[in-house]
Each structure stands twice: as C-alpha cells, then as structure tokens.
Amino acid sequence: MSSPQAKAGRPRNPALDQAILTAAADQLGELGYARMSLEAVAAAAGTTVPSLRRRFRNKAHLVAVVIGSLRVEEPPTEAPTPRDHALAILQNFHSNLRAMPAMAILGSLLAEEARHPELLELFKTRIVEPRRELLRGALAAGELGESADLDVLTSMLIGAFYARYVTVDGIPDDWPERVLGAVWPRSG
Numbered sequence: 001m002s003s004p005q006a007k008a009g010r011p012r013n014p015a016l017d018q019a020i021l022t023a024a025a026d027q028l029g030e031l032g033y034a035r036m037s038l039e040a041v042a043a044a045a046g047t048t049v050p051s052l053r054r055r056f057r058n059k060a061h062l063v064a065v066v067i068g069s070l071r072v073e074e075p076p077t078e079a080p081t082p083r084d085h086a087l088a089i090l091q092n093f094h095s096n097l098r099a100m101p102a103m104a105i106l107g108s109l110l111a112e113e114a115r116h117p118e119l120l121e122l123f124k125t126r127i128v129e130p131r132r133e134l135l136r137g138a139l140a141a142g143e144l145g146e147s148a149d150l151d152v153l154t155s156m157l158i159g160a161f162y163a164r165y166v167t168v169d170g171i172p173d174d175w176p177e178r179v180l181g182a183v184w185p186r187s188g
Contacts, residue, residue, distance in 0.1 A: 012055070020052060024066045030100025032108035033063060033116070060116050066103075067122045072096045075131050082141035084185055089135045090157060090176035096127065102149040103165055132158060143182060153183055 023044035027036040038059055042052045056062040075079045079085035096102065111121040136154045144153070160179045164171050172178075 009026055011105070016047055017055065020047065020055065020121070021066055024062050025070070025100070025105075027105040028063060028066060028108060031115075032162070033059070033112045033119070034103070036063075038062070059118065063116075063119055064122055065111075067126055070126065072099055075134050077134065080139075082138050082143075083180070083186070086135055086138035086142065086184065087176055087180050088156075089131055089138060090180055091160065091169065094132050094171060095183060097161060097171065098174050099138065102127065103162075116147065123174075130156065137185075144184065156183065 020041060023041045024036070026044065027041055036059065038052055041062070042049045043050070052062070056065065057093050073092055073095055076085065076088040079088050106123060109116075109123050113120050132154050135157060136150050137142055139148070139150050139153055161171060161175065164175060
C-alpha cells in the first residue's frame with residue numbers, strides 16, 4: 001500500500017508522516033492491533049488525531065501503510081552455489097525478524113485475521129513470500145533429488161524460525177545454518 005497522498009493545499013510534512021508511521025509501528029509491535037489507538041499514535045508522533053485522520057482513513061489503513069513501509073533488508077538474489085544462496089536467504093530472513101518487532105506484529109495480525117485479512121495478506125506479500133520464492137528457487141537449483149517436495153522444504157525451513165521463537169527463548173545466530181543443514185548438509 002502506498003503512502004498517503006497529499007491533496008490540494010498545504011504540502012504534507014514528511015517528517016510528521018514518518019513520525020506517525022514510526023509511532024504506529026511501535027504501538028503495533030508493543031500493544032497489538034486491538035489495543036493500538038489513533039489517539040496514542042497521534043500523541044506519540046506529536047500531532048493530533050484530526051491531522052492523523054487527514055492522512056489515514058482509519059486504523060486499518062494506517063497499519064496497512066505501516067506494513068508496506070517496514071524497512072526490511074532485501075533478500076539476496078544470487079550466491080556462488082545454490083546452497084550458499086539458500087543460506088543467505090535464511091540469514092536475511094533471520095536478520096529481518098530481529099530488525100523489527102516482526103513476531104509481535106505477526107501475532108497481532110494473526111489475531112485480527114478474521115476482521116482484517118488484508119493486513120495479514122500484506123505482511124505475507126511484503127515480508128514472507130519474496131523470501132519463500134527465492135528460497136524455493138535456490139532449493140530447485142540444488143542437488144536435493146527429484147523427489148524433494150520444494151514447497152514442504154521451503155515451509156519447513158521458514159517455519160523453523162517461527163517454531164523456535166514460540167518454543168525456546170530466542171533464535172540463535174547460527175539457526176539459519178543449523179536449519180538448512182538438517183535438510184541440506186554441507187558436502188565435504
């Protein structure tokens with residue numbers, strides 16, 4: 001989703017736009033969608049609710065713009081070998097999970113899926129699917145055998161991060177290598 005468009009009249013203040021998005025992302029990560037309020041976002045951004053509402057129709061629109069603007073490091077598109085590429089993609093995914101309150105935001109979006117399915121879909125499209133597609137391609141280029149189910153392997157590798165997060169305290173630095181090594185050990 002694109003950022004708010006200025007209408008005729010006084011130009012928008014880009015610094016205020018960014019302050020609003022930062023405050024909304026912080027609240028979404030800390031409080032979740034249900035407890036996040038436009039009033040608190042406006043106060044944290046140093047503006048008023050009417051000013052916020054001129055930029056965003058409602059809370060769902062604001063959160064959609066927040067998700068669309070999340071600063072994520074783009075996944076690598078190539079590496080020396082298919083396995084190195086798969087590892088680099090998993091490392092990128094891991095880095096992005098740490099760089100923002102991704103798990104908290106995801107949890108909030110899952111809780112709101114029945115009321116706002118478009119928000120979870122946007123998160124999937126913006127954060128998860130680009131990495132899944134690249135990872136699927138790296139696995140396809142590897143020597144995993146023709147019987148390898150690439151969709152299952154991709155889901156297992158990405159899902160291992162979520163599973164580790166909810167079952168054990170934190171995701172260790174070497175998790176990408178350990179997860180990949182379980183299905184695609186280093187040769188030699």
